Amino acid sequence: MTDIERKFLLTVPSSTANLALIREFVVAVGVQAGLGDADVGKLELAVDEACANVMEHAYEHDETKEVVVRATFDREVLHIIVEDTGRGFDPSRVPQEKLDRLIAAKQSGGLGMRLIKALMDEVRYEFIPGQKNELHMLKRIR
């Protein structure tokens, strides 16, 4: 059997009202890629966090903007890219304080990125100046 790469694309207006739709999309892709239930749940949460970061930080709640989610998988790996054209924001650079320190400081900063890193097998950010920002997330299919 040849190992065909499958590609999926979802583009939605940058509104948190669309997060549920994004989750349905990535869950469907994860199931089709052959991920188990636990890994589908991890994928769902990681992509939700990445998109919420774009909507709130890169686009600062501007609903005229678009969030793009690209998914590609073969038999071994599922690769997700969350793409935006907003203010360059590298979520991996948000400092990750311990939970009790965040509570004491009345902050919740960096929680989303902490989850993404814990949930996915590889995470990297690409900033293409003047064009777009991409958060790449990989999940191995076991």
Next chain:
Amino acid sequence: MPTPFRIDTSRIDDISVMVLDGQVDAHTAPRFEEAIQAELAAGHQRIIADCAKLTYISSAGLGVFMSFIEEIRESGGDIKICSVIPKVQATFEILGFQDIFDIVADVPAAVQRFRESPVKEA
């Protein structure tokens, strides 16, 4: 297709029981926050978050728990979390919520925990 989420709050003696039903994400977390604020404004500092019907939570929802816990504990109250499904429990555990919050089996256990240990012991 907005995120499905509702909160029903009832009282057991001096404890507010908030049933979280559906999904808490960045879209619905503000409603969760408002519901807790309403309890605090009414002087209710003892809160049980019943998560039996909570099917999904993201960092936005976790941030709501975190943003109130210190204020509530300083005034002698607490948030006890109960009836968490395995998927949501997994999210709590990634961030170490079990070290910060009392997470128990069900509502009666949460009520009992308030009687025995009003604020989570370190």
